[in-house]
Amino acid sequence: MAAPVVLIIGCGIAGPVLAVLFQRKGYRPIVFEKVQELGDAGASLMLMPNGMKVLDLVGLSDEVTQESLPLTGLWDGVSPGETLGQTGLPATFTANYGQPAVGIKRTSINLMLKKRLMSMDIELHEGWKLESIKENEDSVVATFDAGRTATGSFLVGCDGIKAATRREMLAMQGISTGMPTFTGLVQVAGISPTPPSFDAFRRGSLCNWYGDGKHMIAYPISPTHTSWAITLRESSEQEETWRLFDPAEIEVQRERLARQLAEFEPIALGLIRTASRIIKFGLFDREALNPEQWYSNRCVLVGDAAHPTSPHLGQGANQALEDCYHLAQYIPLLEPGCGDYAEKLKCVSSSLPGCFKAYAEKRQPRTSALVREARALGERRVVVTPALCQERDAAIAAAWSNPGAVRMKYERLLKEPF
Numbered sequence: 001m002a003a004p005v006v007l008i009i010g011c012g013i014a015g016p017v018l019a020v021l022f023q024r025k026g027y028r029p030i031v032f033e034k035v036q037e038l039g040d041a042g043a044s045l046m047l048m049p050n051g052m053k054v055l056d057l058v059g060l061s062d063e064v065t066q067e068s069l070p071l072t073g074l075w076d077g078v079s080p081g082e083t084l085g086q087t088g089l090p091a092t093f094t095a096n097y098g099q100p101a102v103g104i105k106r107t108s109i110n111l112m113l114k115k116r117l118m119s120m121d122i123e124l125h126e127g128w129k130l131e132s133i134k135e136n137e138d139s140v141v142a143t144f145d146a147g148r149t150a151t152g153s154f155l156v157g158c159d160g161i162k163a164a165t166r167r168e169m170l171a172m173q174g175i176s177t178g179m180p181t182f183t184g185l186v187q188v189a190g191i192s193p194t195p196p197s198f199d200a201f202r203r204g205s206l207c208n209w210y211g212d213g214k215h216m217i218a219y220p221i222s223p224t225h226t227s228w229a230i231t232l233r234e235s236s237e238q239e240e241t242w243r244l245f246d247p248a249e250i251e252v253q254r255e256r257l258a259r260q261l262a263e264f265e266p267i268a269l270g271l272i273r274t275a276s277r278i279i280k281f282g283l284f285d286r287e288a289l290n291p292e293q294w295y296s297n298r299c300v301l302v303g304d305a306a307h308p309t310s311p312h313l314g315q316g317a318n319q320a321l322e323d324c325y326h327l328a329q330y331i332p333l334l335e336p337g338c339g340d341y342a343e344k345l346k347c348v349s350s351s352l353p354g355c356f357k358a359y360a361e362k363r364q365p366r367t368s369a370l371v372r373e374a375r376a377l378g379e380r381r382v383v384v385t386p387a388l389c390q391e392r393d394a395a396i397a398a399a400w401s402n403p404g405a406v407r408m409k410y411e412r413l414l415k416e417p418f
Helices: 014-024 049-057 061-067 089-097 106-119 164-172 247-260 266-273 316-330 341-381 386-400 403-414
Strands: 005-009 028-033 044-047 073-078 083-087 102-105 123-126 130-135 140-144 149-152 154-157 181-193 205-210 214-220 225-233 277-285 299-301
Touching: 005 014, 005 140, 005 149, 014 028, 014 049, 014 106, 014 316, 028 149, 044 049, 044 106, 044 316, 049 061, 049 089, 049 316, 049 403, 061 102, 061 106, 073 089, 073 386, 083 386, 089 403, 102 106, 106 123, 130 164, 140 154, 154 164, 164 299, 181 266, 181 341, 205 386, 214 266, 225 266, 247 266, 247 277, 299 341, 316 341, 341 386, 386 403
Parallel strands: 005 028, 005 154, 028 123, 073 205, 154 299
Antiparallel strands: 044 102, 073 083, 130 140, 140 149, 181 225, 181 277, 205 214, 214 225
16 A cells, blocks of 8 residues: 655655654655755854754764854953853763764754655655645645645644745635735855954854844854854845845945944954855744644644744744654554554544644644744844833843753754754
């Protein structure tokens, strides 16, 4: 008897990971990606131990760690460079959680995951844009552009904040989703050679600089390069895109950013002026979904399709990976050759809504709380006027004065999903 087909929409981080996990559980995953060919895109991701534990399940954590430079510290300071607080806590992450925290180029992790799909003979169709979904009693049909279709036992939406799967699934429930809402914040991100003037502690740290209406974060993505992002307030909406600037545009952006961040310390400005790639994008938000809106009879949402989050907490990809782990745990195991295989196969369809319900009820409370926390953190980071900046900086320094609370903050984040 043929293994049940799982249609996975989106080949970012979650899609390929789920495909590997589902194949191991006896299913036949097929991954669809609207981009014509996965390649050079975006800046970087911060993978924390909770996400790295899931990547380890699909055999990629070592490869990711080897390319990167595991974090050994955290540093917060004001824009001229004075320290508000710091810790060497990340150096203990591997001992405490089994995996380090690492930054990696988005392109690198995407291509690693694509390679893993190919090595496991998992079908990947690039250039397939989802248009509609139809659920039947015992199957789900996905219709793509150019009239192409695919039929599966169930479908998983991993297609991000503008998810077509979310739109189509909620439409089946009579809910109109609309477009994501611009938050009034934009990010400019880049990758630069790590400055030789970086002191030893900050060279291996995730660093935050706080200015007046501006915030900058930077962390290593290899022994030689650093990824950085600047959050700014802008009244005009910026498209949510990952398009790279061309060389002429990069030069313009370098000079513009250097002027905007003139009060920042030389190391921060040096990162901007030596950037080899720069992208700019708006930060968007959506209303939170209730657990029962995460799924239907044969469809379920994962990652930003279910709970889009701003990047301020560094948990977007990590929460998507936690989703992958828990969803795969709830889906029944099918073992061809076992005496009761045929019976288990018959039960898959009827068990899906219950599996999806358990997954959504497990994940929605945690992700909803983290989304709210990330949103609030973004607002606090880019306050305007000296008085509000002083208030913010004092609050940051006060938080650092309690090492136990700092440890508990990361314990709460990183002890999951197992």
